[in-house]
Amino acid sequence: MDLGSWQTQLRKGAAELVVLALLGRKERYGLEILEGAGEAGELVTEGALYPLLTRLEREGKLASRWALDEGASHPRKYYRLTGEGERLLAEMRPVWSRFHAQVTTIVEREQ
Amino acid sequence: MTAAVEDYARRLDAGLKALPADERERIVLEIRGHLAERGEAGVAALGAPEALARTFLQDWRMTQALAQSNPAALLLTVLDRATRSFGAAVIGFASLSLYLFALAFALVVVLEFLTPDYVGLWLHPFEFGGVTEVPTRPEILGWKIIPLCAALAVACWALAGPVLRRGAVRLIKRPVFAK
Structure with missing residues (x-):
């Protein structure tokens, strides 16, 4: 079995939840989201992040604002959750927790 | 900027x-800002610009x-994605097959009106739809x-x-x- 391909599939499924969870804590721009996701391993790749943010914003889950921060040479696009995004995150969290608990129970029982 | x-x-x-x-300007501005901070390492990490644009x-x-609600545009988009996604290939193939079956069944209806002798169901061996030579076996x-x-035809179209x-x-x- 190709473990790399399997990991990619896992990341694909988790990318949306990871981004919503990071933005649920505070407003962030793209690179900050990547750094936040990177702290727990490479959960979201750079090539996937920006299309995902664009799609979530188009769907009304995220809102954004442009800011030219001190010391930055280019404007940064900051994302935050909308009410709809917060509701989605609140719905996804328990689903993820149940899924995680079920898989962990089975995997650890097999060890 | 390099x-x-x-x-x-x-x-x-x-x-x-x-x-x-x-929309295009906003995307390019955001990616340009990202690369201004990430440098050339970001260029490699983002993958080919053509692939990113395609996504x-x-x-x-x-x-x-x-x-x-444009099925033709949606089907073309799904089929375009099929080269990079197994799921898109399955969905594209399934829905395209259903649309083609719907058209084929509709064509049988039209042909039955135009050339009834050449359309039908024959058994042993099984033949269904339009034929180029009328079988000698009885039509069912x-x-x-x-x-x-x-x-x-309606069922296939409605399912597709x-x-x-x-x-x-x-x-x-x-x-x-x-990447």
């Missing part, structure tokens, strides 16, 4: 030409086609092939829409990794 970053932004912009100008375009086209269905094929739409909604929520 020449590599400038070249990346230029190629991304060219790849996004089909998007509305304001943005496919998502945008699929969203537009879903919003407009007669005129009943019209309501049967009309119902099958939800398969395509639900599949597209699932695809759009699964990011394509450019």
Whole structure:
């Protein structure tokens, strides 16, 4: 079995939840989201992040604002959750927790 | 900003030409800002600008086609994505097959009116639909092939829409990794 391909599939499924969870804590721009996701391993790749943010914003889950921060040479696009995004995150969290608990129970029982 | 970053932004912009100008500008501005901070390491990590542009375009086209309830545009977008996604290939093949079956059954109905002797169901061996030579065996269905094929055409067409739409909604929520 190709473990790399399997990991990619896992990341694909988790990318949306990871981004919503990071933005649920505070407003962030793209690179900050990547750094936040990177702290727990490479959960979201750079090539996937920006299309995902664009799609979530188009769907009304995220809102954004442009800011030219001190010391930055280019404007940064900051994302935050909308009410709809917060509701989605609140719905996804328990689903993820149940899924995680079920898989962990089975995997650890097999060890 | 390095020449590599400038070249990346230029190629991304060219790849996004089909998007509305304001959306394209926002995407390029954001990626340009990202690369200004990440440098050339970011160029490699983002993957080819053409591939990144294609991901943005496919998502945008699929969203537009879903919003407009345009099955032809949606099917083309799903098939375009099939080269990079097994799920898109399965959904595209299934919905395309259903649409083709619907058209084939509808064609049988039309042919039954135009050339009834050459249309029908024959057994041993099994032949169904239009034939180029009229078999000597007895035909089973007669005129009943019209309501049967009309119902099958409607059923296939009605099934293809939800398969395509639900599949597209699932695809759009699964990011394509450019890297």
